Amino acid sequence: MEKIEKSFQFLSRNLDKIGGLIVLPAISIIVMVDVFKRYALNDPWIWSLEFNEWMLLLVFAFAIPECTRQNGHVRMELLISNLPKRSQEAMDVVYILCAIVLFYLLGHHAWEEFLFDYDLGRITEFVRLPIWGHHLAIFGMCVILIIYYVLRLFATIFNFKEFSRTESVGMEE
Numbered sequence: 001m002e003k004i005e006k007s008f009q010f011l012s013r014n015l016d017k018i019g020g021l022i023v024l025p026a027i028s029i030i031v032m033v034d035v036f037k038r039y040a041l042n043d044p045w046i047w048s049l050e051f052n053e054w055m056l057l058l059v060f061a062f063a064i065p066e067c068t069r070q071n072g073h074v075r076m077e078l079l080i081s082n083l084p085k086r087s088q089e090a091m092d093v094v095y096i097l098c099a100i101v102l103f104y105l106l107g108h109h110a111w112e113e114f115l116f117d118y119d120l121g122r123i124t125e126f127v128r129l130p131i132w133g134h135h136l137a138i139f140g141m142c143v144i145l146i147i148y149y150v151l152r153l154f155a156t157i158f159n160f161k162e163f164s165r166t167e168s169v170g171m172e173e
Contacts, residue, residue, distance in 0.1 A: 008148055012065035019062030027055045047126035054127075057134050061141040068099075068145060089156055096153045100146055107142025110135045 030048050038044035066072075080088060117132035124131060154160065 004151060008065075008144075008151075009069060011144065012069045015062040016066035019059040023055050023059050023062070027052050027059075050124055050126050050129075054124075054129060054134060058137060061134075061137045064141055065144050065148065068148060092156050093153065096149050096156065100149045100153070103142045103145045103149070107139050107146065110138040110142060114139060 030045075030052060034045050034048040080091065083091070114132045114135035117130070117135060122131040123129060
């Protein structure tokens with residue numbers, strides 16, 4: 001189980017780094033150049049808005065697994081930290097089950113859209129990116145998160161050290 005957690009940690013951290021260290025600076029540079037070209041030279045890039053929308057989606061899809069791994073979701077810490085450990089674990093199980101259902105529904109929809117867009121060969125208007133690409137990224141993020149949450153559910157129920165993140169414990173880093 002520890003090896004699986006290390007693999008998930010490696011995957012989520014590197015996806016997050018790609019999003020934060022490569023994609024976000026690329027978005028910033030493109031926006032700055034486009035603003036300069038638009039207002040100083042009156043010659044904007046027609047494709048920049050479309051490109052930035054896609055890249056922001058990638059940042060989101062790449063960051064969610066790491067945010068989840070670090071327990072970065074919003075919660076009522078004052079309430080939860082004052083509960084007994086078993087109550088925290090019960091709330092964690094409910095949270096995990098809700099997350100599994102949510103990411104299953106989102107992933108199922110993304111997969112259906114991927115198949116539809118792929119079959120039609122749809123592409124974006126200006127950059128000519130395949131429209132199915134962002135549906136595939138969302139589907140991939142959902143698969144990663146469902147696997148993580150299933151492992152976390154087993155860890156919480158069977159008291160494994162790995163993947164076990166009760167609300168008061170958080171990350172040990």
